Amino acid sequence: MTISAQGLEIRIGARQLLAPTDFHVSVGDRIGLVGRNGAGKTTLTRVITGEMLPAAGKVSYSGKLGYLPQDTHVADPEQSALDRIMSARDIASIVSRLRKAERDMTNPDPDIMEKAMKRYDKAMQDFENADGYSAQSDATIMAESLGISQEVLPRQLGTLSGGQRRRIELARILFSDADTLILDEPTNHLDADSIEWLKKYLKSYEGGFLVISHSTELLGETVNKVWHLDAQRAQIDMYSMGWAAYLKQRVVDEERRRREREVAQKKAERLMKQGIRLHAKATKAVAAQNMMRRAEKLLEGTEPVHKREKVADLRFPTPAPCGKTPIQAQEISKAFGSNIVFAGIDLAIDKGSRVVILGYNGAGKTTTLRILAGEETPDTGEVVYGHGAKIGYFAQEHDTLDNDATLLENLQHVAPELDDTQARTILGSFLFSGDDVNKPTRVLSGGEKTRLALATLVTSKANVLLLDEPTNNLDPASRDEILAAISKYEGAIVLVTHDEGAVQALNPERVLLLPDGDEDLWNDSYLDLVALE
Structure with missing residues (x-):
């Protein structure tokens, strides 16, 4: 499977998050998408997966896409954890038929119960033909690898903690047999053992994936490309290299931009001064305008020096007075x-x-x-x-x-x-x-x-x-x-x-x-x- 974007532009209101951009995610691409909070990384994944519309351009993909969003919402709180994981594959419709037949088999009406038993037998036959037991075993193993015990799997999603639901959703996406994965902060709520398992899984994953993560350990061990979404320039800097090499190259690139900007500014200043002197002579007005335009183009052709990214100014206030034991x-x-x-x-x-x-x-x-x-x-x-x-x-x-x-x-x-x-x-x-x-x-x-x-x-x-x-x-x-x-x-x-x-x-x-x-x-x-x- 591949994901392809042509002329993709993303805006939130008047703010441009991404200038028109082309990119591809192909089989074997293991991409780390990085950038400061608020740069638009999550918004980009939403546009890629069709949850949001771009301001311009389009995204197309072939094959099956597995998407783990940053926020996990429970669509059906009464659904069991195991059924939620199994729902990622086509076998989910068979499981749903089995569950409904099981409920109807307890109906006191003998006609309804008899029909339910026949439906159950047919659904069970389909389940076995689809190798359902093997798939269920795979789902269980994957869940346990992510810290979800067998005791939790039969429980309803509405009874589970946010961390448990998040890990179930990650297990579901990995179980889906997707050709390409889009993972937004997959290590949230994972313990150390589960993170180790996830790193090994991603390193051996045969498809392509794009992962957003603040875990430099995960990025360092799994990605072979890094995309840096620059909030100031609304552009993606694409590096075809691993995490350690990217960190070094990023420093080199920032220094190069700084030097180019300084050289361009000095040249522009000289041209401006010459243009101002010539402008004083009526016969040289056209030459003066040409020099000033050249100076402006020099500055336009250089990228701004990367400013230090702002962070939230967080100070908890002096607490209100209270008794000894609040x-x-x-x-x-x-x-x-x-x-x-x-x-x-x-x-x-x-x-x-x-x-x-x-x-x-x-x-x-x-x-x-x-x-x-x-x-x-x-x-x-x-x-x-x-x-x-x-x-x-x-x-x-x-x-x-x-x-x-x-x-x-x-x-x-x-x-x-x-x-x-x-x-x-x-x-x-x-x-x-x-x-x-x-x-x-x-x-x-x-x-x-x-x-x-x-x-x-x-x-x-x-x-x-x-x-x-x-x-x-x-x-x-x-x-x-x-x-x-x-x-x-x-x-x-x-x-x-x-x-x-x-x-x-x-x-x-x-x-x-x-x-x-x-x-x-x-x-x-x-x-x-x-x-x-």
Whole structure:
């Protein structure tokens, strides 16, 4: 399969993300698409896959395309995890027939039950003819390689954590037998073992793929081409080389552009001066104009020197006053159906305390934060909020944002006292300016949604921050900014993360281990568990 783009131009409002460009993704191409947050990487993948229309040009492809978007949405919360993975292949329609026949076989009406049994026999025959058992085994193995146990596969998607759903979606795309893969941040929510497995899978993948990732380790071991989407020039710089060679060549190219610009500017200045002198003589007016035009063309023909890319100016505010213990969880438990996630958890969050929650994927880390934030109700026990408690919750799936509202409306919902000018100033410090603030939130990339969610936290004046994977989708510079903000924040923080750097920035006092609910004083031996969750 190949993907081919001709004259592709991408715009969001008046802003040009990509000037008219041609490119191809062929069999054997392993492309890393990089660039700063907000450059338009995710938007480009949406255009390639047909989710968005370009401003001009077209994209065509042959064969089967597998697309992992940055945000995972559950279309059917009652669908099982295994059925979701199996749905990537043509065998999915047979599985759907089997499931419907199974439900109808329990109908008390004997005629309906008898017909359902015949339909079940026919569907099972089709399933066996399509080598369904082998496909189901392949799907199970792939899911386990990505950290989804066999116990999770029969469960409904609506009962799973965001991290589990994300890994199921990745397993589904890889299981699809696609000829070309488009993967947007595939390592999000993966533990160290799963990332190792993914790297090996991509290295042996026979088709083509284009991957967006902030994991330099993944890029370094898997890609043979690098496309750099330059936000300032709205162009893709295409390098037919691996990651390490690209990093060196990028420095060389930036230096070359700088030198070319300097030489052109000096020549243009000389021509301009000569043109101004000649312009004073009436007989030399035409020659003067020609010199000035030559000077302008010299500057037009050079690329601007690459400016240092901006990062969000992130500073958590001084927290609002509160009592000694702003949050206390007492004997809380949570189950989804027959699956008990955790039981009998006690946790007191004192003023200014720092707690990290560790546990394997699906152990209930996100659920615990949602309960502490009041977004979800425990099955037993209660959460007691102390005097003056003001909670700021950062959700890994950006659930706290209203996708139908604009950026401006989302910020003013959290801080209604802000007028438009004040809200625009805050959004500007998070790199949203001009007409960007009036965009619907749903069109933002994962990194942009992260910045917007952080902006809402900054305006909330919270004295307790509940942070669920706050460094996901961020480029290195933006990640450094949030780690610095975490280290300086004076209020209490409860953190869930796979990022060892985030834990080190937090410098936690205590650790809560799930699902058992054991609490311990922090020591660095627990750091080894962070990436292994």
